[in-house]
Amino acid sequence: MIPALLLALQAAPAAAAAPLPSDPLPGDWRPIPDDELLVMTLAGGRTVTIRLAAAQAPEHVANIRRLALAHWWDATSVYRVQENWVVQWGGQPADAPTDPANKTLPDGVVKAPAAEYDLTGGFHPVQRLARSDAYSAASGITADGWAVAGDAAGSGWLAHCYGTVGVARDAAPDTGSGSELFMPLGGAARRLDRNYTIIGRVIDGAQYLSGLPRSGAAMGVYATTAERTSIISARLASDLPAATRPHWQYRSADNPRFAAMIAAREHPKAMVALGGVDVCDVPLSVRRAE
């Protein structure tokens, strides 16, 4: 039966009728400030919503805000989609040949803020995972719902999980303004940890980036303008009219319910237990709010 075959391969266990220890309580949902949301509209009205890591990468997020307020991404494009690596977007116009000089950055945008690869406060997840991965000594989730990893010395950084948004830069550090951004595709790009600044993560509409055709050209850059996906606009939610402004909430991790959710992932009952869950496989729930 096709339905059963499909149901067996669910992305998440079916919801139980009775409340679970891992279910969030109403008070677990916290608002994401309107100026920490970047709402990107692609051709066809497809919306990609990015939660900005304002506390973790303040200088680059400040740049992102300046760029958004200046409508910098309007009429730019998604110009690179490289199989099992990244999708990248920014200053290339949707319908004109690649401009080596790129667009001129607006006044006030810092051309190259100092790299914000590591967290200034170090590694302080409120939920630490039982096991970590090949790229860190430990990993976990912060109270405000970000996936972080750390080393033995206590340094911490945002993990390059699927859906995170990073700052594209030249080979040298301190050479990215935030005007060009990328999202990992395929496997998590964890080897980029501590080497690129993460400015946020896609909380809605990632499928409009991940589902784009891959480019067969070098490094996944589309060879023709026709292949590019136009970006109609990118606005901070705070810069949208109040009547149509989207409001989002994240699920706080600083409570026993989130811990129970992690434990259920580390020791799932319905399957052969593997004993751990990767930090990039912990759901970071968000929801729309009114």
Place this chain on the structure above:
Amino acid sequence: MIPALLLALQAAPAAAAAPLPSDPLPGDWRPIPDDELLVMTLAGGRTVTIRLAAAQAPEHVANIRRLALAHWWDATSVYRVQENWVVQWGGQPADAPTDPANKTLPDGVVKAPAAEYDLTGGFHPVQRLARSDAYSAASGITADGWAVAGDAAGSGWLAHCYGTVGVARDAAPDTGSGSELFMPLGGAARRLDRNYTIIGRVIDGAQYLSGLPRSGAAMGVYATTAERTSIISARLASDLPAATRPHWQYRSADNPRFAAMIAAREHPKAMVALGGVDVCDVPLSVRRAE
């Protein structure tokens, strides 16, 4: 400069002029037998080539061969693409409503071989990684180029890395024939390790599956037949005319050059070193051969 921004985010380091310790020698390339290659042609002539895990999942691969020889997948479709989870294909016709009964399996195809989740021989990679992940005690690469993981007791299994192809089944084990297959999208589906049978991995053309639009319907099943991607045919390479048969080789892992390649990934010189590489991020090189 856009070119530099893009070059900085390469999927792999630029090739050096002089030979590297990690470069393969000619003798490192081994043929993949023609009956271990499943060549799937999608609408538009897009080809997806799957290397079959004949040694690791022999019963299911035997079924795959029977299905391919019976042309079972002709005029079926890719009917499910679920964001950050899986793409799935098989018995649903390209242009007809979903058939709950599915297609009748050909004679000789075992309806439900015993699950082949673990490797009968246990965990024996020829290259063991310095660090493992949240889902295993250890991981590494086998001599014949497969990503494997193991537990403390010595059990081993194929890892559900991006690009692997698994057998879709009902909720109960031993309920998948291989007629319905899936490939993980987004983050690696490592929580599926030891719970689904892997019958191979896509060695060419994965982008034709990963670049498909995601379905907004429940569990990523396309709500309309128009959204499905037709499968024109799926043939074992050994069942293709000799004149046009593709020949592929894999890079053997049982040599110091492969070890040097892994070491370079675990301790990359050009970046902040993280000290490890995930088993799913070790390149498993293949090449066309004449």
